[in-house]
Amino acid sequence: xxxxxxxxxxxxxxxxxxxxxxxxxxxxxxxxxxxxxxxxxxxxxxxxxxxxxxxxxxxxxxxxxxxxxxxxxxxxxxxxxxxxxxxxxxxxxxxxxxxxxxxxxxxxxxxxxxxxxxxxxxxxxxxxxxxxxxxxxxxxxxxxxxxxxxxxxxxxxxxxxxxxxxxxxxxxxxxxxxxxxxxxxxxxxxxxxxxxxxxxxxxxxxxxxxxxxxxxxxxxxxxxx
Amino acid sequence: xxxxxxxxxxxxxxxxxxxxxxxxxxxxxxxxxxxxxxxxxxxxxxxxxxxxxxxxxxxxxxxxxxxxxxxxxxxxxxxxxxxxxxxxxxxxxxxxxxxxxxxxxxxxxxxxxxxxxxxxxxxxxxxxxxxxxxxxxxxxxxxxxxxxxxxxxxxxxxxxxxxxxxxxxxxxxxxxxxxxxxxxxxxxxxxxxxxxxxxxxxxxxxxxxxxxxxxxxxxxxxxxxx
Numbered sequence: 001x002x003x004x005x006x007x008x009x010x011x012x013x014x015x016x017x018x019x020x021x022x023x024x025x026x027x028x029x030x031x032x033x034x035x036x037x038x039x040x041x042x043x044x045x046x047x048x049x050x051x052x053x054x055x056x057x058x059x060x061x062x063x064x065x066x067x068x069x070x071x072x073x074x075x076x077x078x079x080x081x082x083x084x085x086x087x088x089x090x091x092x093x094x095x096x097x098x099x100x101x102x103x104x105x106x107x108x109x110x111x112x113x114x115x116x117x118x119x120x121x122x123x124x125x126x127x128x129x130x131x132x133x134x135x136x137x138x139x140x141x142x143x144x145x146x147x148x149x150x151x152x153x154x155x156x157x158x159x160x161x162x163x164x165x166x167x168x169x170x171x172x173x174x175x176x177x178x179x180x181x182x183x184x185x186x187x188x189x190x191x192x193x194x195x196x197x198x199x200x201x202x203x204x205x206x207x208x209x210x211x212x213x214x215x216x217x218x219x220x221x222x223x224x225x
Numbered sequence: 226x227x228x229x230x231x232x233x234x235x236x237x238x239x240x241x242x243x244x245x246x247x248x249x250x251x252x253x254x255x256x257x258x259x260x261x262x263x264x265x266x267x268x269x270x271x272x273x274x275x276x277x278x279x280x281x282x283x284x285x286x287x288x289x290x291x292x293x294x295x296x297x298x299x300x301x302x303x304x305x306x307x308x309x310x311x312x313x314x315x316x317x318x319x320x321x322x323x324x325x326x327x328x329x330x331x332x333x334x335x336x337x338x339x340x341x342x343x344x345x346x347x348x349x350x351x352x353x354x355x356x357x358x359x360x361x362x363x364x365x366x367x368x369x370x371x372x373x374x375x376x377x378x379x380x381x382x383x384x385x386x387x388x389x390x391x392x393x394x395x396x397x398x399x400x401x402x403x404x405x406x407x408x409x410x411x412x413x414x415x416x417x418x419x420x421x422x423x424x425x426x427x428x429x430x431x432x433x434x435x436x437x438x439x440x441x442x443x444x445x446x447x448x449x450x451x
Binding site: 065067087088089090091092094096100102103104106107111115116118119120121143 | 231232235236238239240242243246247250251310311313314316317318319320321322324445449
């Protein structure tokens with residue numbers, strides 16, 4: 001796997017602090033998921049987030065990705081209050097790799113990345129660079145539906161390498177990755193942090209993730225411990 | 226620092242291209258909806274009796290009813306294909322919601338245009354419709370395709386935040402009545418003498434413009450309220 005593509009198409013440096021949550025709560029229906037969460041994340045920082053199932057880790061990531069609004073409190077991401085109208089613009093600077101691969105199954109791996117490149121205004125050459133960086137050049141023309149879960153995850157890493165976000169959010173990043181591909185987690189995290197961005201890694205694999213981050217926190221019952 | 230958003234049209238073209246590629250691979254319109262539309266046209270004479278003059282007279286209207294009903298089906302399927310994860314991905318990429326609306330409309334209208342042409346050709350053959358003043362079709366067919374595409378895309382955006390694809394027919398069908406009326410009357414008038422078609426074509430264009438404006442203006446609030 002090559003590493004040449006990392007950050008090639010970076011267009012900005014992240015604001016500082018990258019994340020500032022103050023007394024944030026999130027309810028889904030009547031159920032409180034996050035309670036009174038305070039969190040500050042500076043540029044150049046990588047955070048490991050741990051907790052049991054149902055502790056609210058994924059909800060916190062979706063909040064940081066601006067896919068959820070806080071039910072209470074104040075959430076500033078990359079300088080924008082995500083309860084307001086600016087969250088569409090800031091979303092372009094956030095990378096999220098979730099539990100389920102977010103790929104269009106009918107499209108090839110290259111077409112999936114080409115779509116992301118087109119809507120982000122990146123050159124078409126970025127696609128082949130990114131696929132090369134994760135060792136998927138030979139599979140570029142295979143539909144995502146016919147690829148293994150691990151290959152789909154690698155394609156998502158390729159997309160984030162290509163988009164070079166200022167805030168990187170990874171949910172169980174080592175899941176389904178083989179030993180070689182698992183290096184991508186550290187590689188991508190380092191790339192984002194090195195350019196002044198921030199990363200949040202949610203995982204049950206504390207041992208592996210703590211080697212990649214400078215700070216760790218635990219979520220217990222929707223509260224940061 | 227906030228990145229300047231890329232231009233709207235390249236984003237819309239990328240969305241349209243993505244949707245058409247997905248449809249080409251899935252083949253739902255091409256291999257399911259389209260043949261069933263043509264079969265529906267074939268079954269109607271069997272149900273009401275093969276009376277050539279009657280079929281010739283009511284053929285254009287039947288054609289538009291089939292186009293409307295199956296057009297709604299096309300938009301329902303297009304909405305159903307787009308799951309929560311797909312909508313999340315579009316949001317995460319920060320695509321301008323107006324670009325999503327325009328791109329999806331372009332793809333839907335393109336598919337509906339093909340559908341109209343194939344079903345229309347079948348109607349001409351099956352019902353022996355005389356196309357003596359066919360140039361009116363050049364205005365009516367695209368206006369109907371665009372209108373149904375716009376309505377379907379708008380209904381899909383509303384339904385995505387409410388009840389999913391099942392809601393789409395209830396939103397599209399009533400709003401498509403002016404289009405159905407306009408298309409039928411424009412075609413009838415066009416086939417008769419040609420002079421009475423213009424007001425009906427203008428009605429269709431007016432519906433298209435109104436829905437396009439509403440769709441673009443509401444795209445962002447609809448996405449953000451999900």
